[in-house]
Amino acid sequence: QVLLVQSGSELKKPGASVKVSCKASGYTFTGYAINWVRQTPGQGLEWMGWIDTNTGNPSYVQAFRGRSVLSSDTSVSTAYLQISSLKAEDTGVYYCVRDGWRDCGRATCLDYWGQGTLVTVSS
Amino acid sequence: QSVVTQPTSASGTPGQRVTISCSGGTSNFGSANVQWFQQLPGTAPKLLIYNNNQRPAGVPDRFSGSKSGTSASLAISGLQSEDEADYFCAPWDDRLNTWVFGGGTKLTVL
Numbered sequence: 001q002v003l004l005v006q007s008g009s010e011l012k013k014p015g016a017s018v019k020v021s022c023k024a025s026g027y028t029f030t031g032y033a034i035n036w037v038r039q040t041p042g043q044g045l046e047w048m049g050w051i052d053t054n055t056g057n058p059s060y061v062q063a064f065r066g067r068s069v070l071s072s073d074t075s076v077s078t079a080y081l082q083i084s085s086l087k088a089e090d091t092g093v094y095y096c097v098r099d100g101w102r103d104c105g106r107a108t109c110l111d112y113w114g115q116g117t118l119v120t121v122s123s
Numbered sequence: 124q125s126v127v128t129q130p131t132s133a134s135g136t137p138g139q140r141v142t143i144s145c146s147g148g149t150s151n152f153g154s155a156n157v158q159w160f161q162q163l164p165g166t167a168p169k170l171l172i173y174n175n176n177q178r179p180a181g182v183p184d185r186f187s188g189s190k191s192g193t194s195a196s197l198a199i200s201g202l203q204s205e206d207e208a209d210y211f212c213a214p215w216d217d218r219l220n221t222w223v224f225g226g227g228t229k230l231t232v233l
Contacts (some may be wrong), residue, residue: 030217035222045168045224062223095167097207100179109158109216110222116167 002026004034004096004114005030011120020117022096029077030054033099035110036070040092050099051079081086086121093118129212129225131133135202143228144202145212150219157195157214158222159188161206168211172197199230207232 006020023033036048049060051070058070069082079096093116098109127147136139145157160168165220170179172188175195187198195214199206212225 037224044226045213047213047222047224053188062219100170104173104177104179107174107177109179109217110158110160110171110213111170111173111179113167113169 001112002098002112004098006094006096006114006117009065009118009120011122013120013123014086014088016029016086016121017082018086019080019082020094020096022079022081022114024077024098028096029072031102033077033101034072035097036068036069037095037097037110037113038092038118039095040089041085042089043092048081048094053079076109083119086119088121091119093120095117105118126216126219127223127225129210129228130206130232131226132229134233135199136233137202140198140200140204141195141202141228141230143210143212144194145196145209145214145225147223148193148215150189152193152195156188157188157212159195159197160211160213162209162211162227164208171210172214178212182201196232202232203209204232207226214229 003025005023019084033050035050038046048064053072072079097110097112098112100109132194160170162168175190177186185201212228213222216223
């Protein structure tokens with residue numbers, strides 16, 4: 001079965017960086033893009049961007065461009081989200097999400113979600 | 124603050140039919156694709172509806188989606204206690220080139 005397993009919770013100080021991993025299994029990793037979604041109490045769910053796991057090419061939503069880097073390693077079927085210069089308002093749960101377009105009639109669908117990684121930014 | 128609006132709460136009794144609305148503008152409802160997600164407490168969201176009205180395998184046909192003009196709706200028929208959760212809509216916004224999530228509707232089964 002399709003599984004996305006994320007790395008564990010992180011506690012970081014303002015100004016630090018964090019790297020969240022998302023290991024995929026149960027399907028061909030390079031056949032489906034991986035999206036990243038943030039959930040915070042203040043802003044709710046926010047789509048951050050996505051990475052084409054076949055080419056490694058990332059695409060960012062304007063609000064997350066600059067401090068966020070999406071990457072992937074096909075040898076270990078893992079996608080990564082790195083955020084630098086962390087601020088208190090970055091505190092939230094970060095999800096990796098598969099785009100299941102092949103299984104959704106070629107329509108984009110966020111079909112499988114990782115369990116989420118809580119990132120807490122506090123001094 | 125989301126550009127897509129949902130009621131903050133909804134409720135119903137077991138067996139009832141409940142509808143949750145999601146409204147926005149032409150930039151985010153002009154194109155076809157609206158998704159709906161269910162989030163149980165302490166868990167990740169789960170895809171319920173994609174492409175306005177399509178259900179992924181495994182989602183009961185009690186859940187249905189529709190879109191008209193600049194709004195969309197999720198209907199849940201035969202309400203069950205396990206349907207108590209937060210529900211989010213997410214249309215694609217052509218102007219922002221992003222998925223835009225609604226603020227979520229907390230469904231209570233009385």
